Amino acid sequence: MRILLVEDDPMLGPSLAARLEADGFVVDHVTCLADAVEAVMGARYRAVLLDRRLPDGEGMSLLPVLQTRRPMPPVLLVTALDDIPDRVAGLEAGAEDYLIKPFAYEELRARLYTRMRRSPEEAPSVPLVVGGLAYDLATREARVGDRPLTLPRREMAILDSLVRRAGRVVMREHLESDVYGYEDEIQSNALEAHVSRLRRRLADARAGVILHAVRGVGYMLRAS
Amino acid sequence: MRRRSPSLALRVALAFLIAFGAILVAITLGVAAISQALDEATLAGDSAFALTLRDVETDAAGRPVLRTNGELPALVRASPGYWAFVRSDAGEASYGPVPADAMRAIRSPPMTEWDEFSLTIPVGGLGGRVTATTIEGVQGRGDPMILGVGGVTPGTATFEGAIAYMAHADFHWAVLGLVVLGILAVLAVIPVVRLSVRPLARAAAGLDPADLGGRLPEESAPRELLPVVRAFNAALARLEETFERRRRFMADVAHEFRTPLAVLNMHVETLPESASRTDLQRGVFRLSEMIGQMLDSERLRGPRRPDQEVDLAALAKAAVADVAPIALSAGYDLTYSGEQAAPVRGDPHAIKRAVANLLGNAVAHGGGGGEIAVRVTADRIVEVADEGPGVGAEARERVFDPFYRERWDKDGCGLGLHLVSEIMHAHGGRAELADSTRGARFRLLFPAPAA
Numbered sequence: 001m002r003i004l005l006v007e008d009d010p011m012l013g014p015s016l017a018a019r020l021e022a023d024g025f026v027v028d029h030v031t032c033l034a035d036a037v038e039a040v041m042g043a044r045y046r047a048v049l050l051d052r053r054l055p056d057g058e059g060m061s062l063l064p065v066l067q068t069r070r071p072m073p074p075v076l077l078v079t080a081l082d083d084i085p086d087r088v089a090g091l092e093a094g095a096e097d098y099l100i101k102p103f104a105y106e107e108l109r110a111r112l113y114t115r116m117r118r119s120p121e122e123a124p125s126v127p128l129v130v131g132g133l134a135y136d137l138a139t140r141e142a143r144v145g146d147r148p149l150t151l152p153r154r155e156m157a158i159l160d161s162l163v164r165r166a167g168r169v170v171m172r173e174h175l176e177s178d179v180y181g182y183e184d185e186i187q188s189n190a191l192e193a194h195v196s197r198l199r200r201r202l203a204d205a206r207a208g209v210i211l212h213a214v215r216g217v218g219y220m221l222r223a224s
Numbered sequence: 225m226r227r228r229s230p231s232l233a234l235r236v237a238l239a240f241l242i243a244f245g246a247i248l249v250a251i252t253l254g255v256a257a258i259s260q261a262l263d264e265a266t267l268a269g270d271s272a273f274a275l276t277l278r279d280v281e282t283d284a285a286g287r288p289v290l291r292t293n294g295e296l297p298a299l300v301r302a303s304p305g306y307w308a309f310v311r312s313d314a315g316e317a318s319y320g321p322v323p324a325d326a327m328r329a330i331r332s333p334p335m336t337e338w339d340e341f342s343l344t345i346p347v348g349g350l351g352g353r354v355t356a357t358t359i360e361g362v363q364g365r366g367d368p369m370i371l372g373v374g375g376v377t378p379g380t381a382t383f384e385g386a387i388a389y390m391a392h393a394d395f396h397w398a399v400l401g402l403v404v405l406g407i408l409a410v411l412a413v414i415p416v417v418r419l420s421v422r423p424l425a426r427a428a429a430g431l432d433p434a435d436l437g438g439r440l441p442e443e444s445a446p447r448e449l450l451p452v453v454r455a456f457n458a459a460l461a462r463l464e465e466t467f468e469r470r471r472r473f474m475a476d477v478a479h480e481f482r483t484p485l486a487v488l489n490m491h492v493e494t495l496p497e498s499a500s501r502t503d504l505q506r507g508v509f510r511l512s513e514m515i516g517q518m519l520d521s522e523r524l525r526g527p528r529r530p531d532q533e534v535d536l537a538a539l540a541k542a543a544v545a546d547v548a549p550i551a552l553s554a555g556y557d558l559t560y561s562g563e564q565a566a567p568v569r570g571d572p573h574a575i576k577r578a579v580a581n582l583l584g585n586a587v588a589h590g591g592g593g594g595e596i597a598v599r600v601t602a603d604r605i606v607e608v609a610d611e612g613p614g615v616g617a618e619a620r621e622r623v624f625d626p627f628y629r630e631r632w633d634k635d636g637c638g639l640g641l642h643l644v645s646e647i648m649h650a651h652g653g654r655a656e657l658a659d660s661t662r663g664a665r666f667r668l669l670f671p672a673p674a675a
Contacts, residue, residue, distance in 0.1 A: 216560030
């Protein structure tokens, strides 16, 4: 699972690389555009984390180079520039996602996984951990300690969404589209019912997590 | 005492009056000088006529004769070109060099009209000297006659005579007319000057502090005011440049803060769960909020502010989602209720920031528990209510002031609520602290989007 990290900050780059490596990624860390171009031409990456302000230019100018690669790796822009036009420009230039500094590492990791979801066979063997809950993105298996947590299909789908964005609110519209197919008719209280059953099961399993409801907005899973 | 700034119109009018007065005096003096010269000549003609008349006599045959031992020699001495010509039905007599045209003028009228005949030719003369010719019908001793005299020089007249003559002239009417015209012109200057600066004043009043690209229109300025308008516009351009540079600097500084904050955040996350970790996380969160607020505050003043149709409900929900992790871990319940869609016009980023700031405020001052309720109504009002101690009476008036933090916002930088009111102002709406029986209840009121 090789990814490219383009970040020139002498503190942020190494710490980020270290944490990604701890999570099972193979990280090539470069600090300037020229090195990034060289790396991209020489290796095949599963994802690119790209800073925008680099000592030798605008990080987004790497995007055309990446577009010549087949398949083009998903690009996650990690930047301090958060103006809407900046974001739009970034996404229009071919980046898949936009993360603003300072970010929560869990958020970055979750977004990386989300972008790489299309090829689950390559997902890392290290599972996502929230509290006492471990979730394997590839196999979609949840465990608490050594005990596997078996869940009905829809509750599992909800857990999948919540774990990927642990520590953040998942909007209920997103959950609904993740949990229900197009053909499914959504009952107004169905999601609430599934979530409260899931919450009870997590509590019963002593998963060490809290499933918060933000009424009218969505849900959030975090370590207790 | 305040000194009133001098009026341009008044000064123009004053200058105009002075110039006008000077012209009037010059004209009066010139006219007086010229007319005096002319009148002296005419008067000289008149007095010479009277003197000459004494020398007109009739001979035995009834023909007019000019006596040469009377006044005539003295007149010739005073005016060497002096002449006289007398005519009646009986005959005619002449003295001195009579000009041919004068002789024709005296000979032409029929004698029956003698008493209607009177002619004064004030100018004329030989060798550039001013002389006069006077021709008049007279009842001599016997038959009526026509007497003409000429070639008289002004020196023979008296000054008193000249003044008396001038009093008869129509000149004073002309002077009066000119004075009235002058006053009317002065009165016209004031509104004309006022009117010509009005479009400029209007343009200046319309300069929007949020849009530093505004300038005074040069094309609507009178040419005389162009230097002022250009200088003003140049000053505006320099201000804009300075502001823009400062704005970019602020944005750069804020951006530069974000990377070290990201490092800090990442290391804090790896710490074991503890009270100090929560404090650190809160500190990092507040720092990044403050930087976000600084950036937003700068952005509000910057160019290219987006103005698009946005959904207030979606933005409020997104703000709730953003603040939720902090609010939930601080012990609050968060809820959203109300509309699922409420279209307004504006900058989505700024609107979301306004709601997020109210939420951040509720988290900081909501008493550490209870519910923070966000509601969006169909008439485009966002309401953020907490169940904390509320806002004290003395702070109510000032919560939206910049850097107001006395007691109320003791750990914020005091910019959050001020930024909220700035954002609302930029959107043509307002932020208010609503009355509440429990906790603080802030409301954002948006105007209806123009169709």
